[in-house]
Amino acid sequence: MNRNSIVVGITAAPASRRALDWAVQRAADRHQSLELVSVVGGAVGAVGEREIVDRAMAAQRQVLEAEALRIADRGVSTTVRVDRGNPVARLIDASTDAALLVIGSDYRGPDSGPARGAHGVRIVAGAHCPVVVLPDLDLSDRAGVVAGVDGSEVSEHAIAFAAAEADRLGEPLTLVTAWSPVLMPDHGGVYPESGYPQEYLVNMQALSQEALSLSTAGLRQDYPDLEIRQHVEEGRPSAVINRLAASARLTVLGTHGRGAIARFLLGSISEEVLARLATATAIVR
Template identity: 30%
Template sequence: MTRPITVGVDGSAESLAAVQWAAREAVRRGLPVRVVHAWEKSDGADEPAGAREALAETVRDLADRHPDLPVSTGLLDGGPVEALVTAAADAEMLVLGSRGHGAIVGFLLGSVGQQVIAESGRPVVLVRAGDRAETEAAGREIVVGQQGGPDDSAAALRFAFETAAARGAGVRVVRAWNLPTLYTFSPGSMKLLDEAGGLEPYEKKALREALQPWREQFPDVPVTQHVEIGSAGEVLLSVAARAQLMVVGRRAHRSAVGARIGSVAHAVMHHAPCPVAVVPPA
């Protein structure tokens, strides 16, 4: 079954940029696009005025720009979070504008957008209004964060390498580390550090091991290994200017007020100037 790239629209400049990003990515990957509008039915109200025509206009625009791209549309009723998460379930990825109004109001700061990211079982890509095809030019990298062992960031690494392969781009894999506190030392951890030759060599070794299967699977993708001391969010943002896409893994936490997203993804979503892909665990 071929999964489409699904993009949510609400009429904002951000969502229109998201449509164009989704279309370019679909062409590169040989996938169809599905354009959806999520709305919440209340008091027996009919579909939002002009929604069908807006979707039809989007299809006409995509047909002009990408005549061979298969495009379908959908009006999704019910709660916007549930509707968008459901739409994402059958998609290769869900693409949204990073700010908007209507169904995804206050995307970066509001609860709806964060819940979609936290609950989606598929990658969610956030696109700003100023995004242009020129930002995907040669020389700009796919930047991805890696942490923990080989399995901890596997889904994010897969997404980054697949995207880089489709674009003919290189991947910069960033692993940030901090000095451990006294209480985190143990005889076992000290032995591992001694064998590696110290803290930084240990982190570099961990990154090499995490990358090995992806280097083997994507031998034509250039890879830059970036190991730096500091918080993961700060280190990722320090290289964001050279990125055409930033990829981070998602660590969703649930609390009494609903799903929350990990601090690294939260920082990158707010401050990265390029599109950001938030990838759930495999």
């Protein structure tokens, strides 16, 4: 494994193939290699279990080899690996020396409810590298990259990742900042009848726009041919980002370091976006 490799988690879910196809295109564009990884879990050490697990691992290796053969004409160096154990832990381990980890999600759009299971969030929270999560959606008619910006150092990493991806795709980059006014108490706030003063709301919008412009000041120099759009809006960040991402090819968000692995937490905004994936979504540190 090397830092120029993309690890792809392969399962029986339809989104797994979408994840692989996305990773193949990225690897081809950026001259990276692929490692396809499957994990056989569920073993408890029962008598006679080893033979069953061995058969399952052999069958899964055949699946990986078939997928490697399917993408062989793309000119991407590909290896396969089948592990046994906890899928979350094994994929986190596989990300240690990778440039990127790509996994699929069973999410199929707003009518399907939130994505099921916590495995994806736990993998993203614990990974040692950026993670891209693919929903089970056809993204072929999408265009553009959307990135959430909040002025933090982690946000700068998200901007850099998003700009590189938008440049690779030759598509626009939309940088998004969402802001909210100071909460007023329910028991009769400062402005219980008239709401927030217009001057305050205008100033919040202007300050947020200024902060976004400062965060992205060097991008046009680094990517002179990249179309860069800025979007500042009052609202819940996850809702604003997912609405804009509904027509985008990729969303990029930053999250804080790997200290969250002990609790398998990412932060509310990242978790909310992952729960209702509008498009392929990258979480970077």
